[in-house]
Amino acid sequence: MTKDNGKKIGIKDIALKAGVSIGTVDRVLHMRGDVSAATQSRVLAIVEEYGYTPNVIARTLSSKKQLKIGIVIPDSSDRNPYWEMPILGISKAGGELSRFNTGIIEAYFDASVEASFREAFDKVLAQNPDGMVLNPVFGHNSLEEIRQLDEAEIPYVSIEVNVEGIDKLGHFGQDAQQSGRVAASLVAAGVPELSETLIIKQTSKKIFSKHIESRISGFLEYFSESSHKDTSLQVRPVIVEIDLSLKGEPETTLQQTLSQHPDIKAVFIPNSRAFLFADFIEQHNLEGYFVVGYDIIDQNIAHLEKGTIAFLIGHRPHVQAYNAIMALAEHLLSGKEIPAVNYSQIDIINKENITYYKNN
Template structure:
């Protein structure tokens, strides 16, 4: 048995095909009584508008593409949850592209999204390289950035103030009486998160009369293994320290593991603050004190902004969302 068509709906409701189309696309030109008849026929027949046909009418596919650096990570999954939640509520489908942490598949997936004729793109995969921007511009679709921004191009974004959040984390350790504070930073060249978080750490020290020491900074790549390597370097080469700020939860947890292996207790021997508030920051022991990024909310906000642009908004305002520090059990008050 063939699925019902728009003609079947028109026949069942006693109106023209054009009227059914206007009702389904929420256009004007019909009475409320007619609308109710059409919707009743749609429900009784089980009619589902064909996505391709819809696209021919409104020149949209009702799909958005999302580029994430690691689809299996807790960080990406929380953002995606927010994106999909809003997109689904507004009748859009989501195509998720796993670009890999180094972005090696980004160009490939941008081409795929162009071929799929997505209506817009959410980009969360780190720095927006110029080659990515050129492809996105050729696609002629709106773009929203999450957890990153472009200093060169006017593209709306959703992110926290990384510099201020890192300042907050470092100042918290200072308020707890710590004077010798080390940091595991992100990559030294990352202008989106790595450098701003390092600058926030440095500024908090200097504002409180403490010396910034390059020897107390080690660089990771925001991942657990790199966090372990950075912690081993600090314990071996840095001047003694009683507290550590890590620029991601994964690096903080890697550092906690190394401390345990070296016979150091957290927080008795070393206090540690992370960044992100991923789900496993609550699962480790002791639970990690960390900077909370509202990742799911950021995903929802980005999705709302993008769909507003798709549906005709001339522009949307970028959003700097609030962070907050979550106190758990990895920081002690110094005597």
């Protein structure tokens, strides 16, 4: 299709071939008008034929205005330490992009207060970003804000939460269902005589936590499959919901549940709070629970190293954020397409390989 005779073609070459000046080529390339239909098509034909792509380096050097990428994600100062992770990816991306004269505008919101999302969103939008990265934890409730981007023709990508029906360039997240299956496979391999399995959910009306449900669904799906039918009969999920905002929780519910279900051997916690259960069994000197949780945060790491948690599932939130930003930047800088769905890897982590997952 495109001619690939060695060198890549430049705006100057196009001008030469089309018999016009580089100014004219620039005008058609940027659709700034003032070009006759004839020359325009002539230039475009050459662009097409030689597969011209702008030299990002030269463009960066020339362009005085810096590209701005806005980011709206939950605050890590929140009680949930999970939100610290994407920030690492943001810094990394910011560092690499700074030399391309593109800056990052970040604003954080309280994931438990819906109004704070709008606030952070507007704050970023006010600075006229050229593109945005969102973690729309409130899902469809934030549609009104997101629509503004469509109107202003600001391209955006989402991370973590995939909201259907919005006009995003792409989504960067996890395959939650599959990660539940991974957790299940570890339980299946690690607990020889499976009986009751405890699954702990967290009550939270606000946040869009579809992926928590998907993880559980994947977990149960695994055992319901033909190849594990023999074990599935014995899995007997015990699903409890705990409202951490209540005083005395999770103590009360855990104590009650464990005494009522003495056969529980495996515990699956489909969110980043596995350490709470681990804290509990540690304080009560309980043993013999095979605990599988999510996310590489300090509290979980500590228990992994002590052996209270057997496995953690990770999905690289920092890489998700990094990839989202870089993909958006590449799109903005050189028009590269972004795949609709970008799932990150599902990592299996235990005491022995945690070391190399810690700081990146």
